[in-house]
Amino acid sequence: MANEKEKKSIHIGSVIKEELNRQGRTTVWLAEQLGCHRTNLYKIYDRRTIDTGVLLRISRIMGYDFFQLYSANLAGNVV
Numbered sequence: 001m002a003n004e005k006e007k008k009s010i011h012i013g014s015v016i017k018e019e020l021n022r023q024g025r026t027t028v029w030l031a032e033q034l035g036c037h038r039t040n041l042y043k044i045y046d047r048r049t050i051d052t053g054v055l056l057r058i059s060r061i062m063g064y065d066f067f068q069l070y071s072a073n074l075a076g077n078v079v
Contacts, residue, residue: 009048010069010073
């Protein structure tokens with residue numbers, strides 16, 4: 001059962017980094033938009049979880065609904 005749970009878990013930091021790359025944007029750009037230092041973003045990239053308020057800010061800045069990944073996961077549609 002633990003393996004099944006791990007398969008469905010979302011590593012949100014990796015997803016944010018992948019989407020940032022897909023958009024052709026840089027860590028420096030996102031850090032400027034968030035008003036933080038880029039080293040803070042590198043820490044976020046390593047995280048499996050993130051505060052929802054921070055995720056909302058990142059979603060708005062990047063124009064991408066990261067919350068949809070969790071909704072799809074709840075519905076059993078692993079993204």
